[in-house]
Amino acid sequence: MRKAVIYARFSSDKQDEASIDAQVRACREYAAGKGLTVIDTYSDEAVSGKGSKTASRKAYQRMLRDVDKGLFEVILIHKYDRVARNLGEHVSLEKRLKDRKVELIAVAQDFGSTAEAKIMRTLMWSLSEYYLDNLSSEVKKGHRETALKALHNGGTAPFGYDVVNQRYVVNELEAGYVRKLFDAAANREGYTAILAEMEAAGITGKRGKPIKYTQVYEMLRNEKYTGTYIYTPQEEERREDRRSKPNAIRIENALPQIISKAQFMEVQRIMTERKQAGKKAGYLCSGLVYCQCGAKMHGVRTTRKGHEYYRYYCSKKCGAHVVHMEEVDKAAVEYLHKLLSPENQDRIAAALRQYQAGEKGRMEEFNRALQKRIREKQGEYDALMKNLSAGTLPAEVVTDIGARMQTIKAEIAQLQETTPPTDFTVDQIKAWLEVLKASADEKAVHLLIERIEVTQNDTKTDFNIQSTLKSVLGDTGCGDRT
Template sequence: MKVAAYCRYSSDNQREESIDAQLRAITDWAQKHGHTIVATYLDEAKSATNDDRPRFLDMVKDAVHRSFQAAVVHKLDRFARNRYDAAFYRRELRNHGVQLISVQEPLDDSPESVILESVLEGMAEYFSKNLAREVRKGQHENALKCRHNGGIPPLGYSVNPDKTYAVNEHEAAAVRMIFDMAAAGHSHADTIRSLHNLGFTSKSGKAFTRNSIHDILKNEKYTGTFVYNRSAAKDLDGKRRHRQSKDSSEIIRIEGGIPRIISDETFRAVQARMADRKQGGRARSTRTYLLSGIVYCGICGAPMIGSKINSTRGKPSYAYYSCSSRKHLKPCGNRNVDAAFLEDLVLSRIRNEIANPERAGEIMDEIEVQFNWRSQTSAQAIEASKMNITTIEAQINNITQAVANGMFHQSLIDKLTALEAQREDAVAALAKLSAEPVYAPDMDQIRALLSSEALTTAETPEDLRRAIRAYVTRVVVHPGEIDVDTVLSVAGSVLSPPASDKTFRLTRTYMRPQK
């Protein structure tokens, strides 16, 4: 008989070796009874209290094809630990002619076996729920001592051998940056872009997403408050509902229970801003940073983020852009730059030198020069690539002729192999060059962009912020000067960051005022 083996271990203090022992027992049983194992399904660190087990579901799905006549488990509790799932999936298997066999609990179709099977399944469910209760009891005691209760700790924290929390300074820099940018009114997209440019990743090593940024900003632990048992219980399908909270009376909160990363003031400001955005509005004190996401440090290349010092004791408030690397990683010595000055400089650059009908002809001439240069450069590169291929093929022919004339030597064969590899690379390079078109500028579209009134008709700071991006893709702040990089595309819109031949770059440098 052809059988399928199913093995599983949960995270309840079991290890991967548990699966090896189960599979060994099933293999011995199959050999003893003359059966053939045609498929093996393994679920690691998966609970049997629900059906969120990928390989288990694969086994049930594969039963439709009738490629095996029995599903074999080490014990019935490996198949399911609640009676509903046990009965449901056993019926699914039987409907496709597949029986369930337990190596340690051999049962037949007799009435006595039906009763014994029900008892075993009931005992498995009791064991699972009792174990869960004991585990929760231990976790509750751990929580009262502010100890880690398993799983992956939040970004910014590591776990000591005694299960207490410690600050991971590299990750904590990313956390502080996320909160600072949120408090300053930056969007999640701006924050994600800045984190990526600085090389930060999530705890799992993946890129940040809007959801991960949101979860970090809502995590009270960063204020030094230990929080446990906050998430609502699983739903009827066994799915977690971590975005839903239990009643406050059920949640354990211990202030000062873990090291602090974020101040209470910053955390409250961020929560207020998030609540305001959720309601569809903006905080009254919000300042829109017009260059957010396109201004960079000229020393380390990191994004510069907008910040604000509120007015105190009669002193006016002060908004500025600062290097995110200097603020969070502290390797950069670039100074802050006044936000109003920098924004006025960029707007002046656009109004006077780009969106200026009087200069449209001059700019279009400059774009045409760039286009002609690119066309010539592309043609030269293609011709050079063709000549390189011709030279290589001539060398290959010479060596081939020499070997044919009896001049066989291993060094010639090695040289021939190397030349053939070079020819393949050269042919691939030529194909790539030939496939890359040099885009001709659409002068009508460019003329329309140069005469656009988007800046003068902007009614809100957000409108103005979007309008700036129609002209500027990058502003680089150096200690003594500022580069404003504007890029026009042949389609009449902006490509940011500029990374293709579809863009035409116009750069101007301005002296930075010294304090």
């Protein structure tokens, strides 16, 4: 009999999902029916499956070490998302298990083990997310109309402002301290004395707590103090974009000004100079680029004479030349445009519709994503209710919180009325593919590109790009770029 182990995970943001015990029970029942001998169980509680957080899962990491020791031949999980919700993590695990001749089985999902099944499952999940994102944009239409009138759009007003009848007015007491903080920043002085003065005077933030350095940083980056109304319909994915807000609705001179634009820009320049150097950049093709020797190429940022340069270099230092990152990004974007040609979109749409007709878990996956959105909104609502229950907030803050709660309640109602589409139409699928083609962001690149191999000689650099859709499109795809 083959030796098997069980891996189970309970995520803190999925409190209504199957518990650890239920997952283990399902896996043991499967093992008994298939003649497998379960020799161990690994479980992680209240640890997320998002992104690359598998590194923080102690039991998961212990299981991987035991894989390398050859202690078992099969890993049983309840569903694929118990391992991760990140395609890159699944690909990495699959390669590791394949090298050790270990089989991964999700006992509650009958997707099969073919490459086509894995790819189509990933695409279908992304398509469902696209559908929910479109729904979310419909919910936000009212917020956009409010923003275009430069009215308060929910949330807490910045320190220094109050909200009266949805319009921002200056709180002169708070605004005086905002000006002091900006003056200190412009003069490259500290904030300790100012914060001590505020604490002694009983001046707190909008939530009734003392002002700390983190709040000072947020104030010094807030362009609203210059009189510019700013509203972001959707939070930016990249951290740096959350500061600059490139897609925000901006209306100049719509708010009463507390700080001059000239002083604000000077403070931004000073703060930018102080930022730590060497932070990892959000490289478009990170993790996909390989040297001609077979080793991965890592991204690096260097500075020379005040200019920044982004390059990829071979991790094994085989002697290959570094490659400019913009060349790799350009090749990837051009490849996606060819890959998502109208002809290929027809083929992908047909394959997706054929796959979804036989995929048992699609509706369940969609409903889980929908319920997660509802729980997130409910969490926001409950947090605001807790603040109101404290009973120590100023009347204007109570009004502000109440308005935000009404907005969240409307969003929850909209989500609760949502029903998953019984079948994605060709037009819906093509619209989603056009979004991927137009954006060509990191998410699109990692969804549709499996590997970028760089080959070099003395005169030129070539890029051999392989798509995750190769098994779907076959030889009719756009081909590799060389």
